[in-house]
Amino acid sequence: MFDKEYDVIVVGGGHAGAEAAAAASTMGSKTLLVTMNLQTIGQMSCNPAMGGIAKGQIVREIDALGGYSGIVADKSAIQFKMLNKSKGPAMWSPRAQNDRMRFAEEWRLALENIPDLDFYQDMVSGLILDGDRVIGVRTSLGLEIRTKAVVLTNGTFLNGLIHIGDKQFGGGRAGERAATGITEQLVSLGFESGRMKTGTPPRVDGRSLDYSIMIPQPGDSKPDKFSYLDTPILKAQRDCFMTHTSPVVHELLREGFDRSPMFNGRIKSVGPRYCPSIEDKINRFADRDSHQIFVEPEGWNTVEVYVNGFSTSLPEEVQFRALRSVKGFEKVKFFRPGYAIEYDYFPPTQLRHTLETKLVGNLYFAGQINGTTGYEEAASQGLMAGINAHLKLNERDPFILSRDEAYIGVLVDDLITKGTEEPYRMFTSRAEYRTLLRQDNADLRLTPKGYEIGLASKERLERMEEKERKSNQFVRFFKETSIGPEEINPILESVDSAVVKQSDKMFKVFSRPRVTMGHMLQLGSVADFVKEKGLNAEVMEQTEIQVKYAGYIAKEKNNADKLQRLENVKIPEDFNYSELNSLSFEAREKLRKIRPTTISQASRISGVSPNDISVLLVYMGR
Template sequence: MFPTYDVIVVGAGHAGCEAAIAAANLGAKVLLATMNMQTIAQMSCNPAMGGVGKGQIVREIDAMGGYSGIVTDETMVQFRLLNMSKGPAMWSPRAQSDRMAFALNWREKLEAHPNVDFWQEMVTGLVLKDGRAAGVRTGLGLEIPGRSVVLTNGTFLNGIIHIGEKQFGGGRAGERAASGITEQLVELGFESGRMKTGTPARLDGRTLDYSRMEIQPGDENPGRFSYTDTPELRDQLPCYMTYTSEAVHATLREGFDRSPMFNGRIRGLGPRYCPSIEDKIDRFAGRDRHQLFVEPEGRNTCEIYVNGFSSSLPEDVQYKALRKIEGFENAKMFRPGYAIEYDFFPPTQLNATLETRRVPRLYFAGQINGTTGYEEAGCQGMMAGINAALAVQEREPVVLKRSEAYIGVLIDDLINKGTKEPYRMFTSRAEYRILLRQDDADLRLTPLAAALGVANMDARMARVDEKRRGVAAIQEELRNHSVSPDQLNGFLAASGTAPLKQGVKLSSVLTRPEMSLAGLARELPALANFLAPYDAEILNLAEVTMKYEGYIDRERETVHKMNRLEGIKLSAAFDYETLSNLSKEARQKLNDLKPATIGQASRISGVSPADVSVLLIHLGR
């Protein structure tokens, strides 16, 4: 009934979709198995992509040939570039998406790919052959053969939904949980745990008074996630902001005795950086209000997402409290918020390729690894799909370094440090973030994807080459173009910066904090004429790289030094108990995690610089 697939992907959320398309674009024959074809690429929580740290990941997915950025651009209703008051390493794109259009667009792209097949049914276990993953088993008892398997089960593994004192099995509102996979993996020796996440109530936007809220419009000149020519966003929808109050908090506290979070029914670990509203008012008791963002679910629906009001309190308490929020006095609820507990597998059981250590050709991606967020899931799915396809093709795997991508930071953190709570990406997690900006992900990663043979990369590489040439030409012009004091001193004085005392190169003027390339072009017609052929993306990249050239060079030197440690290999068969000079904790962690390099060993929690020195001495370094 079934052919033998190269890659079987279990789960069609953000990780599963990116895994399937990544493997398919490398020429692998892929089966995407899902319990419900109607919920492919479902935005289970907020209808948005990107944000601080996360937006950089979406751009990296796009640069590698993934589809999250393209789908977002084609279905977004608002775009904002966040943190523009800070340095360029912190600038982060974020888009409000049309939830239904996003999922439909993803499905259409998957169905259009000739290498992707589908099967709608619950997968209950793995088929193993000679200790390797060799297919999956379904609820109907069918066995589907495959040369590799990628598990992207999201919150469905033994999921339990909590609303007040009510609890019931489910992987998402209105959908059943998945069973069988956890139990088999535990029998195979995998360690599992429980995590928790939540979502807020959905409201009827027709019943809200937006005149009493603060409007949050999109950018005047909206950007895009994809480096391809996706459509320009028009007719943006606004979001709004309002606040909780002491009256709202008092109402919520009335339900604390029935809260599954406070009475011990929820044991899973929740996300620290996206707490429920009851958790916020309990932990930050001194605050009299909290921000809430009122976000549209799409262009053709009145459904509203209340960002910041995630809750598992009883539905009557949620409804009563919501109606005390300014602008929500007449609100009608579509459904209450809820918490969900689910199984995950500590990611220290994975190699850097996201292949499991216990079972070759078995890969984990997304929330099964203890992460939270569409973007974190999508990039893991892409890397797991790439490496599963490469393994089947008997090619070398791909592992992104921490200095190459936020994706590399995320995976390195997971496999070396693990996670005790749902992992979320922030710019602060990346030690080389000036090198990992959102504006240059294509320069960093598209050549790698093209070298791998990812489909349809010719046009992308042509764009990368054009971008490199443009930036180099602009930099050369500014370094060679001299200006005199009488040309610029009036402009400099008006800009609040010191006048010139002699002629200087334009490049030195641009490095001043008050200066911008656009401002200089307005003042100098010859410069404006030179820059006219270049688009905004090239102009912005040229300006950033010139302004921050010193920082970039220093960070590259640091990377060069650290990469020396990455080049020193460690044997997977070595027994660290034989090195008595290592600390006891280091011996245990190194034997458990089996790092591939000294650099990876140095980032394991519990391995000290002294332990790294012992390893280097042992290796004769």
């Protein structure tokens, strides 16, 4: 059946596998995507949403480089929100609710449109090696398929074990079997493996819910999108809703704790700290009377609903009784109960920055196999693994993004240098240079790099260059154009900002906190410039950020330089981290456990953010 040798074989069709296959084949490698079920390519296994805090930045970076996640998300979106708009632009994070079925369909169609990409449905049970280099894969049907490189993106399928109360059964996802053979072979080759856990909430029938007593959560009145290309902008949106648990709900859930695999010892692996199960939240935050529940529709037309915030592995009857006590869920009907799943992963310190393994040449890991959690984190790793597999086969320099170039660079560097003992999730606080790594400028940062390696299209590059040229022109206009008191003072008075007594450059006035682009557009000369140059909203937003945050960016670079100089600051052996309330809870916990001897060592501990390091430096008078 396979009488030829492939350049790259990608194992797994989730978010990591789809991006890896798309990248390698688009760049010119003859690629085969092998997955256990071709009907679940690009499936959203957990919540029907893309983006969020820091994750939205990653989706935009993937898009800027020439990946597909942003395009697929835009084409299947049912709601869009820009989170953290009340904060500075470094914190703005795009997030979309998606139609689960359409999302998977769009991924499948996008992949089928790539000429150099083939598909095959089977389970890969092992690798074929020649010394310390991979040369093929072996499937459960006994087929041997030759290749020059392999990207493993197995998700939660490696020896996956599903838990619902005191029941447990093998599976990589509800209704799908686990993958076996690969872990055992890799361990025999000297790889270190571990177990992790994740969970998912019940899916319910939206027709059985009373939305009238819930709190609507609409999308933005002027929705944006992820991709820098001409993907559709939503003209209509579906609301999500919010409700809350109560002491009654908590008590009903506690009745099942003795049968919970989390508390009776059957689950020994670690779950995602920042996406805890409902029973974990009740246990850890015993003083809280309620927790938020977000009711998220699964698509435009389906009645299936995702109960965000109610992830659980309690017995199904306990889940049902407790959820029926939640406001608006009094008559709820289940489509399926929530469950937890344990799976194998490989500590990512065993990888190079290209995501190639150190032990086996031309073998790459991407996604949850590396101990991460989240669609976006997985997709970005798949993209980087696919790119680097192709580049290595063509004897080209590896593609590695640094921490000041992309959130993707932060993610990969964290994994490789720090490793992770719990599912890794990206946050803005993990990035030292987050003022530089904004969602609005991902194309300016990365599209030239994507084009240079042969992934981003010429169309992308030209759009980026036009945006850059026009925003630079607009910034220069503000720097070079003066404004008199009689023109600007009425605007300044309207925002309670001090009036000027003489003419000054527009740039200086525009830099004031309460003066917005909307105010500047009230000035005739500014409005005329915008009309003459044909500037769109994206260019005007980019210009405003460049004007208003130039000082912050320079200060951030200066702080980063100082941090580098203070790398060798010693930490007293008996240092009491509990006294520093400004440290995050996770940082205090990790620092007490590991007891680093220097600031440098502390900064490499997973879960200790750059902000935590700054707190330590301030406390030590540095």
